[in-house]
Amino acid sequence: MTIKPKVTGFFDAATNTISYVVQDPASKACAIVDSVMDIDYAAGRITYDHADAMIAFVRDNGLTVDWLIETHVHADHLSAAPYIQTALGGKIGIGRNITMVQDTFGKIFNEGTEFQRDGSQFDRLFDDGDTYTVGTMTCEAIHTPGHTPACMTHIMGDAAFVGDTLFMPDGGSARADFPGGDAGQLYDSIQRVLSLPDEMRLFMCHDYGPNGRDIAYETTVAEEKANNIHISGKTREEFVKLRTARDATLAMPRLIIPSLQVNMRGGELPPPDEDGKRYLKVPLNGL
Ligand SMILES: [Fe+2]
Numbered sequence: 001m002t003i004k005p006k007v008t009g010f011f012d013a014a015t016n017t018i019s020y021v022v023q024d025p026a027s028k029a030c031a032i033v034d035s036v037m038d039i040d041y042a043a044g045r046i047t048y049d050h051a052d053a054m055i056a057f058v059r060d061n062g063l064t065v066d067w068l069i070e071t072h073v074h075a076d077h078l079s080a081a082p083y084i085q086t087a088l089g090g091k092i093g094i095g096r097n098i099t100m101v102q103d104t105f106g107k108i109f110n111e112g113t114e115f116q117r118d119g120s121q122f123d124r125l126f127d128d129g130d131t132y133t134v135g136t137m138t139c140e141a142i143h144t145p146g147h148t149p150a151c152m153t154h155i156m157g158d159a160a161f162v163g164d165t166l167f168m169p170d171g172g173s174a175r176a177d178f179p180g181g182d183a184g185q186l187y188d189s190i191q192r193v194l195s196l197p198d199e200m201r202l203f204m205c206h207d208y209g210p211n212g213r214d215i216a217y218e219t220t221v222a223e224e225k226a227n228n229i230h231i232s233g234k235t236r237e238e239f240v241k242l243r244t245a246r247d248a249t250l251a252m253p254r255l256i257i258p259s260l261q262v263n264m265r266g267g268e269l270p271p272p273d274e275d276g277k278r279y280l281k282v283p284l285n286g287l
Helices: 049-060 081-088 098-108 183-194 221-227 236-247 256-263
Strands: 006-012 017-023 029-033 038-040 045-047 064-069 091-095 124-126 131-134 137-143 152-156 159-163 201-204 218-220
Touching: 006 049, 006 201, 017 049, 017 159, 017 201, 029 049, 029 131, 029 152, 038 049, 049 081, 064 081, 064 131, 081 091, 091 137, 098 256, 152 183, 183 221, 183 236, 218 221
Parallel strands: 029 064, 064 091, 091 124, 159 201
Antiparallel strands: 006 017, 017 029, 038 045, 131 137, 137 152, 152 159, 201 218
């Protein structure tokens, strides 16, 4: 808690995602958390404005990238981790249970045997409690499943990157109805995050500005404990009931089909077809 990294959020308005550059206060090292690749899905067009802004920030500040962290396999935006890695270096890391997600969606997208389901597209698979360094800062990955089986919360100094384990207090929590998701497990994971020190800064992966408020993505453990509309004062049973009822009303995320095909490959586009072009699949009635 004595190490206070500088955290810069990059909000992506197209997907309501927040990507972060996290700087070790004692060196020029940084980590990039949950980057975004832009897609115009209707046009099948990939661009990199959001990632390029992060790359420019890293270069302008003379930083070196030690890690590109994915808190989980996102279903609502595409990762730009390999694109940023090519430009800036660094290692790409995700939770060990990516293999479960690859297995599930490898089947749904009928990927052939050339699609490895062993997480080998990533430089590192984190187990619960694993540590790694960003400059002089020792960081820790803790397993916080429920939204997806591979979700990890990453602790860097006095800051924790919770992915979709929590939203801002007035946003509650993320859905738990994707394959491998589990509302009870999500409750337990949230309790684990809330057992961190009260003053720990928490950074969200998404914010939708509920009730017309401005976009916000930083809070604290104490604020979440006191005010989270899905958690505060609720039992596990009450949370599971509320979460399950709400999930039953939610449509699929707009970009789930392209997101999963790219993100299960560590942010790489599917390999080229015989004509040298790359394609995304749409499984009919498959999700
Ligand atoms: Fe997510």
